Amino acid sequence: MIRPFSTALATSLFALVALPALAQDANLCGGVGANGQWLGGDEASSDISTSPAHIEQMALVLMRNEFVGLFSVSQDGDYRIEAQGRGGGDTVLDVRDASGEIVASDDDSGGDASSRAESFLTVGTYCVSMRSFDGSPITGFVRAGRMDQEPLTAGFAAPSNDVANGECDLSVAQQLTLGEPLANPWATQNVYSFELDAPAAVTITAENEAADPILTLFDASGNWLAENDDFDGLNSRIDMANMLPAGEYCVALNLYGDESLPITVTAKAYDAMEVQMNLYARGDASPPLDGSYPVAALGELQTRLRQDVTVGGDAIWYSFDIYAGGLVLVEAIAQGQGDPVLVMYDDLGRLVGYNDDSDEYGSVDSLLTVRVQPGTYLVAVRQLDNQTQGLIRMVFERYVPARP
Incomplete structure (x- = not known):
């Protein structure tokens, strides 16, 4: 029997934002931009190649959601995209x-925990997503503009060839061969270089x-190109x-941990499929349902379904079908060792739920x-x-509205 739910139950994910015009293309940026807001207020005012000043929106994002802003570029060139929390x-x-491929990602390059x-x-058309690093509620600003326009964040200071400050000295760099990893303790070697004989994505x-x-990339003249701290767990990418020319x-290379531990550094050709x-x-995007990526189809979710799975850091995916509106509860319960994370998407790739710890009695289990x-x-x-591998018990439950 299908169980009714009371009006006291609420959804676990929502975001409040200042709302300029919405995007109309459900497939924009691989579906991420379906509910995006034009940073300039509307599409015509969001071309940062011709805008007389930077464009910007303020957003309040709650409960592990993200704000998605849209902008366009009508001339190839160098641009600055930033996010700063209040x-x-x-x-x-x-x-x-526009295809959904990540062309830039950053955590703290704006300085003071801001992104740049x-x-x-x-x-083309681009989507910029802003979220909180730890999933807590955040109010922030998202800005896009040309390099000659006023920045939102302080950024890093001018290079001083000081590796401890995330800068580079080619005279002490160890040469990397594309596709061949090198491992050294940070205290022994923390500057690397590589050379491109022809333009390439890396x-x-x-x-x-x-x-x-922590990784930071510079060109031979010392110009900052990109920086990343935590991309995959505490590893950087x-x-x-x-x-690149x-x-x-x-x-x-910088670090927050033990300076004596070896860090494996690799430079290789960029592979869009690998990305x-x-x-x-990681659960940062939903896979297609065409069989090209493993997704266990559970069929129609009618009442209650239990599924046990042994999982590590790579996500295991399930799909289920709903034929009438209502409420779905999904639980992930560690059977012994483990701290599960749950992510839920609709069939267009829109994030509709995320939970790490349900916070019930201090539990690390997850509930959507x-x-x-x-x-x-x-x-x-x-x-x-x-690094954790453990048995997780999954529970899927469906509820329908009670009849008046």
Whole structure:
């Protein structure tokens, strides 16, 4: 028998934002931009190539949601995209092109926990997502503009060849060969370089969660190009999806952890498919339902369903079908060791629910409560700690409105 739900139950995810015009394309930025807001107020005023000043929106984001702002570029060039939280809020931003590919991502490059990405962008429409680093509620500003316009954030100071400040000295750099990892303790080696014989898109990673590395990329002249702290757990990754010119590049490595631990640094050719697969594995985007990525189909969710799964840091995905509006509860309960995270999307790839700890009696188990309409929904479960592998009991429950 299908259980009714009372009006006391509420959804677990919502966001309040100042609302300029909405996007109309449900597939914009791979679905992320479906409910995005034009940063200039409307589409015509959101071209940062021709705007007389920067464009900006303020957003209040609650309960692990994100604000998505839209802007366009009518001339290829260098642009600055920023996010800054009020009251010391720690922002994270991602910039996606119209196809949904991340072209820039940043946590703290704006200084004081603000985010700042300075990237070469080609003609097209872009989505910038702002969220809180720890998932707590945040009020912040999102700004997009040209390099000659007023910045929102302080950014980093001018380079002084001081690695401890995230800067680079090519004279002490160890040469990287594309595709070949190098591992050294930070105290022994913390500056690397690589050379491109021809224009290329590249990915740079720094791996050892116990060391908690930080990556910063510069060109040979010392110009800051990109920075990342925590991309995959406490590991760092920079994806330069747009072609870098031929030449030499400098990679500065910093860390928050033990300086004696080895950190594996790799520079390799950018692989758009790998980037997309990583998004699915982290639960940061929903996979397609065409069989190209493993999603366990549970069929129609009628009343209550239980599923046990052994999962680590990579998400395990489920889909289920709803044929009448109502409420869905999804629980992830650790059976022994584990700290599960739940993420839920609709079939258009829109995030509709996220939970880490349900906070019931201090529990680290996860609980989602999501109001649903007819359609297909996807749920991902993973461990918060990438190093943990454990049994998680999943419970899916459906409720329908009580009749008056």
